[in-house]
Amino acid sequence: MEIINGFLDEWGEYIWEAIIQTFQMVSISLIISIVIGLPLGVLLVLTRPGKSLENKYLFGFLNVVINIIRSIPFIILLFFILPFTKLIVGTTIGVLGVIVPLVVFTAPYIARLMENSLLEVDRGVLEAYEAMGIKTKDIIWNVMVREARPSIVLGLTIATIGLIGATAMAGLVGAGGLGDLAYRFGHLRYEPTVMYVTVGILIILVQGLQSIGNVVAARLKKD
Amino acid sequence: MIKISNLSKTFQAKKGTIEALRDVSLEVKKGEIFGVIGYSGAGKSTLIRSVNLLEKPTSGTVSIDGTDITSLSKGELLKARRKIGMIFQGFNLLKTATVYDNIAIPLKLTGVPKEEIDERVNRYLNIVGLADKVDAYPAQLSGGQKQRVAIARALAHEPEVLLSDEATSALDPDTTDAILDLLLKINQELGITILLITHEMHVIQRICDGVAVMENGEIVEQGTTLDVFTSPKHLTTQKFVNSIFNHQLSNDLIDTLRNTGEIISLKFIDHSSQEPALAVVAKKFDVYPNILSGNITQLKSQPFGSLLVHFKGEENEVQKAIHYLQNQGIQTDEVIKHGNNKRIS
Numbered sequence: 269m270e271i272i273n274g275f276l277d278e279w280g281e282y283i284w285e286a287i288i289q290t291f292q293m294v295s296i297s298l299i300i301s302i303v304i305g306l307p308l309g310v311l312l313v314l315t316r317p318g319k320s321l322e323n324k325y326l327f328g329f330l331n332v333v334i335n336i337i338r339s340i341p342f343i344i345l346l347f348f349i350l351p352f353t354k355l356i357v358g359t360t361i362g363v364l365g366v367i368v369p370l371v372v373f374t375a376p377y378i379a380r381l382m383e384n385s386l387l388e389v390d391r392g393v394l395e396a397y398e399a400m401g402i403k404t405k406d407i408i409w410n411v412m413v414r415e416a417r418p419s420i421v422l423g424l425t426i427a428t429i430g431l432i433g434a435t436a437m438a439g440l441v442g443a444g445g446l447g448d449l450a451y452r453f454g455h456l457r458y459e460p461t462v463m464y465v466t467v468g469i470l471i472i473l474v475q476g477l478q479s480i481g482n483v484v485a486a487r488l489k490k491d
Numbered sequence: 492m493i494k495i496s497n498l499s500k501t502f503q504a505k506k507g508t509i510e511a512l513r514d515v516s517l518e519v520k521k522g523e524i525f526g527v528i529g530y531s532g533a534g535k536s537t538l539i540r541s542v543n544l545l546e547k548p549t550s551g552t553v554s555i556d557g558t559d560i561t562s563l564s565k566g567e568l569l570k571a572r573r574k575i576g577m578i579f580q581g582f583n584l585l586k587t588a589t590v591y592d593n594i595a596i597p598l599k600l601t602g603v604p605k606e607e608i609d610e611r612v613n614r615y616l617n618i619v620g621l622a623d624k625v626d627a628y629p630a631q632l633s634g635g636q637k638q639r640v641a642i643a644r645a646l647a648h649e650p651e652v653l654l655s656d657e658a659t660s661a662l663d664p665d666t667t668d669a670i671l672d673l674l675l676k677i678n679q680e681l682g683i684t685i686l687l688i689t690h691e692m693h694v695i696q697r698i699c700d701g702v703a704v705m706e707n708g709e710i711v712e713q714g715t716t717l718d719v720f721t722s723p724k725h726l727t728t729q730k731f732v733n734s735i736f737n738h739q740l741s742n743d744l745i746d747t748l749r750n751t752g753e754i755i756s757l758k759f760i761d762h763s764s765q766e767p768a769l770a771v772v773a774k775k776f777d778v779y780p781n782i783l784s785g786n787i788t789q790l791k792s793q794p795f796g797s798l799l800v801h802f803k804g805e806e807n808e809v810q811k812a813i814h815y816l817q818n819q820g821i822q823t824d825e826v827i828k829h830g831n832n833k834r835i836s
Contacts, residue, residue: 396583396641397597399543400648401572406600415587491586491630 279462282449287469289444292363293435297370298428304375309382310408320404334376342373342434346441366443374431381423385416418489425481429474446470492684493519493542493652498551500537511537512548513708524678524685526695528731529705535688539656542686543575544568555652573601576645580657582637584629591625594644601648615643619673635666642673653677655687659694671697692731698791704728716790721758721822738784738799745826752803754783755813758822759796768819769800776812778804799826
């Protein structure tokens with residue numbers, strides 16, 4: 269008990285701060301990435317050959333751009349796009365400075381995951397709605413996205429976990445977070461306890477997220 | 492009500508062009524149930540999907556209630572489609588929505604007022620007999636029940652025409668009959684014109700007033716169900732008709748029997764089905780009729796019987812007997828061997 273209290277006295281504040289920073293980075297970049305990624309996913313589905321907004325060039329362009337971004341490891345992306353980050357938010361350090369690369373990293377990933385989820389939706393249902401004289405935009409939101417919801421939730425869970433991993437590298441631009449804590453204190457200053465506790469928290473976080481994702485997806489899924 | 496004129500559709504495939512429809516014309520009258528039958532790949536699915544332009548025909552026109560829908564603008568087509576209901580082999584319901592929402596969501600999206608949505612959902616669920624399943628999800632329903640929900644969904648838009656794309660093909664025989672009876676009821680009580688496609692002769696026999704037989708993208712025969720059943724002309728039609736009666740004799744048996752008389756196929760329509768024609772023939776002429784195979788079936792409008800009979804006797808007497816039967820309004824055909832006609836009618 270004493271040991272725990274002692275540990276908390278020494279490190280509690282740092283850990284709490286790191287958790288908050290991780291949450292900030294993950295939640296803000298996740299929301300922005302969904303806002304960008306979901307429509308991109310829809311566009312990828314609709315512009316592919318044989319679909320209602322078929323457009324070879326747009327589909328090909330999106331495909332290539334997404335593949336290129338997805339080829340770059342986050343640690344490289346982070347530095348590679350520094351000028352872009354500076355242009356968008358005016359700084360390249362801190363939580364703000366890391367949000368941009370996190371979004372650039374996650375949005376195309378989410379777009380791919382959304383594309384997969386949306387492609388799973390039974391074509392027949394879409395056709396039934398088309399046959400009922402319902403507008404394409406209504407079909408997208410009320411049939412495609414609706415029917416894909418369980419799969420979308422699972423996809424977002426995967427994306428969020430990937431995002432948590434990426435935030436660990438955020439320490440390199442001074443954004444803090446749990447990964448940074450483990451690296452700086454656990455590794456550089458050789459405080460193994462801090463390392464263990466951080467890893468423990470991350471495990472709990474990821475397990476918890478995956479469980480929540482599974483439960484929500486199961487709730488939404490009715491078959 | 493539905494008039495299809497010179498409809499053609501070609502697909503570009505890797506192996507070249509596929510002509511799914513070749514100059515197809517047919518007309519479905521108001522209040523009628525019309526069936527298109529054919530084997531898979533005959534083009535019937537493309538045909539029915541052209542009626543609401545899910546498939547855009549390469550040439551030709553489709554007009555519904557006098558409006559040529561192939562010439563409509565995008566917006567007008569949306570409106571026209573709302574008056575054309577459609578049901579599918581795969582039911583195509585939203586898995587994530589209750590029975591109620593499955594019917595209500597499309598109504599909401601087509602701008603039906605809220606109070607009316609509630610009223611329509613209940614009314615049409617009652618008609619299809621699923622009022623107690625209003626809160627169930629599709630996964631909790633049987634195939635037949637899912638098709639009933641799909642039918643209610645189509646009816647809720649109060650269409651004038653209902654298209655049925657193999658709606659019973661995924662169902663077991665009892666459920667098929669129940670769904671066919673429901674379609675018949677919809678047709679009779681709500682006056683909805685139905686165009687259906689199927690590969691099951693049973694569907695045509697049970698509910699259709701008119702029928703067209705398709706093969707290789709063409710209509711090879713069409714007419715009233717009765718005419719097509721009693722005197723099928725095209726080989727494919729004959730195969731379909733025979734699939735109901737399924738009279739099959741071996742070539743050996745035919746050869747043996749031919750030595751002592753003739754094998755004749757008799758078709759009885761309507762009242763003739765009820766008279767003991769064979770008994771009369773046996774008494775009047777010096778022939779011994781022997782029934783080899785027989786079946787009486789019910790068409791939508793009247794009973795229809797088919798018998799395969801061996802008439803033993805002198806050729807002269809046999810001919811007189813056949814002539815007598817013809818005069819009684821019974822259709823007679825000489826039986827040919829398997830080689831010429833795979834099954835025998």
